[in-house]
Amino acid sequence: MSVIAAVVARQLWDSRGRPTVEAEVTLASGAVGRAIAPAGASRGAHEAVDLRDDGALFGGFGVSRAVAGVAAEIAPALVGRDIGDQAAIDRALVALDGTADKSRLGANAVVAVSMAVLHAAAADVGEPLWRYLTGGRKVRVPxxxxxxxxxxxxxxxxxxxxxxxxxxxxxxxxxxxxxxxxxxxxxxxxxxxxxxxxxxxxxxxxxxxxxxxxxxxxxxxxxxxxxxxxxxxxxxxxxxxxxxxxxxxxxxxxxxxxxxxxxxxxxxxxxxxxxxxxxxxxxxxxxxxxxxxxxxxxxxxxxxxxxxxxxxxxxxxxxxxxxxxxxxxxxxxxxxxxxxxxxxxxxxxxxxxxxxxxxxxxxxxxxxxxxxxxxxxxxxxxxxxxxxxxxxxxxxxxxxxxxxxxxxxxxxxxxxxxxxxxxxxxxxxx
Incomplete structure (x- = not known):
């Protein structure tokens, strides 16, 4: 499979009108994967933590720090990696963040990139994501x-x-x-x-x-x-x-x-x-x-x-x-x-x-x-x-x-x- 050529992130908006992170992964083959991080209202204390800007802008829900972290740290760490090894890429993301709850780089940044990598891998082999994930197994419609x-x-x-x-x-x-x-x-x-x-x-x-x-x-x-x-x-x-x-x-x-x-x-x-x-x-x-x-x-x-x-x-x-x-x-x-x-x-x-x-x-x-x-x-x-x-x-x-x-x-x-x-x-x- 191809290797990662670029990783970028941007601020988009979720269904509450709050900022969120979209990640885009481009491969050397030209294939592209994109994904947008969701956000919960009722959250468990043990779950991963989004990185927000706090302050007055956007009610404190801004994600400019999370977006900046993708450009400064995540992208350099992932460029050149084999897109087919999702587990290795995710391990690299976890290690790069270095916290138990993803709070340093932000779970919103990490999950957007992780899912975008998966989309890019499916696009690289020309398959819809669901079929790529099956690995040839029979699956059910949920x-x-x-x-x-x-x-x-x-x-x-x-x-x-x-x-x-x-x-x-x-x-x-x-x-x-x-x-x-x-x-x-x-x-x-x-x-x-x-x-x-x-x-x-x-x-x-x-x-x-x-x-x-x-x-x-x-x-x-x-x-x-x-x-x-x-x-x-x-x-x-x-x-x-x-x-x-x-x-x-x-x-x-x-x-x-x-x-x-x-x-x-x-x-x-x-x-x-x-x-x-x-x-x-x-x-x-x-x-x-x-x-x-x-x-x-x-x-x-x-x-x-x-x-x-x-x-x-x-x-x-x-x-x-x-x-x-x-x-x-x-x-x-x-x-x-x-x-x-x-x-x-x-x-x-x-x-x-x-x-x-x-x-x-x-x-x-x-x-x-x-x-x-x-x-x-x-x-x-x-x-x-x-x-x-x-x-x-x-x-x-x-x-x-x-x-x-x-x-x-x-x-x-x-x-x-x-x-x-x-x-x-x-x-x-x-």
């Missing part, structure tokens, strides 16, 4: 997990639960799963408009609610599934991102909408209660980032029939996946490349989870762009699931539409992940 209501840090904390989503594992194809979700999304908006608790759309494009309780939101979502002409727990299931790290930790959780202060045991009991009363198939982060006991309690109680996803508790880190497994916490891992900083490290976390028999979900962040890298990672890595946000806003739809193109390109070889994407016990229940 099951989409799509937000209907946004809450928590994505919607002014109008609900304690951050994401109310839907999943359609029996849809038969990615295209059909999107069609069903479209029905539910439109119906949910009409129901909210009729009731009055509609305040626009949240960060990831889901309806911005004004519910009186978290259960009220679950009731309306269940009603939306039914009213749209689909069957709860047959055609459509609910998926929650509790994002409990935003609500507290092992010392206690604050459900402001419900006016409750809960211990870890009480938090587990409440989440288990939701799963028993509603058509819930997946729950993300029902406990804080270091509260393995509560996460394990939820997993032990309902993990045989509900996907229990670790996000802030795992932060796309293979070592934390192992620690969670040892504690009996989780049966699925969320994979966010910018959470760990490089493509290679993200793949290691995904592989660690898959080896355990867990589900794996490649995920976007709340601050996104037109970049479609994660759509290709979800397919090429055979992750089985993809979480992008809602069914509106172009930075979200770009990813969904890209998977539609990939599914079409696969033709008769396209296999929809469906229920096969879950841990064995959960899949067996479907």
């Amino acid at each position: 099951l989409p997990e799509i937000q209907i209501f946004g809450g928590g840090a994505h919607a002014g904390r109008r609900t304690d639960i951050q994401d109310f989503m839907v999943m359609c594992p029996k849809a038969g194809s990615f295209r059909r799963a999107l069609e069903i979700t479209s029905d539910v999304y439109r119906t949910a908006g009409r129901l909210m408009e009729a009731r009055g608790p509609l305040s626009g759309v949240a960060d990831e494009g889901g309806w911005w609610p004004d519910f009186v309780s978290n259960e009220d939101a679950l009731d309306v979502l269940t009603q939306a599934i039914e009213t749209s002409g689909h069957r709860p727990a047959e055609d459509v299931w609910i998926s929650l991102d509790v994002a409990a790290n935003e609500l507290g930790d092992a010392s206690g959780y604050e459900l402001a909408l419900d006016e409750l202060r809960l211990s870890g045991a009480e938090m587990a009991e409440r989440v288990i209660g939701w799963a028993n009363r509603y058509p819930i198939l997946s729950i993300e982060d029902p406990a804080g980032q270091d509260d393995f006991a509560t996460m394990a309690a939820v997993t032990a109680a309902i993990g045989g029939r509900v996907q229990i996803i670790g996000d802030d508790v795992l932060v796309t880190n293979a070592a934390r996946v192992a620690a969670a497994a040892a504690a009996g916490a989780c049966n699925a891992a969320l994979i966010k490349v910018n959470q760990v900083g490089t493509v290679t490290e993200a793949k290691a976390a995904l592989d660690a989870a898959a080896t355990l028999g867990w589900g794996t979900i490649v995920s976007a962040r709340s601050g996104e762009s037109e970049d479609v890298t994660i759509a290709h990672l979800a397919v090429g890595w055979d992750a089985g699931q993809l979480k992008v946000g809602s069914f509106t806003r172009s930075e979200r739809m770009a990813k969904w539409n890209e998977v539609l193109r990939i599914e079409e390109a696969m033709g008769g070889e396209a296999v929809f992940a469906g229920a096969s994407c879950f841990a064995a016990a959960v899949a067996a229940g479907l």
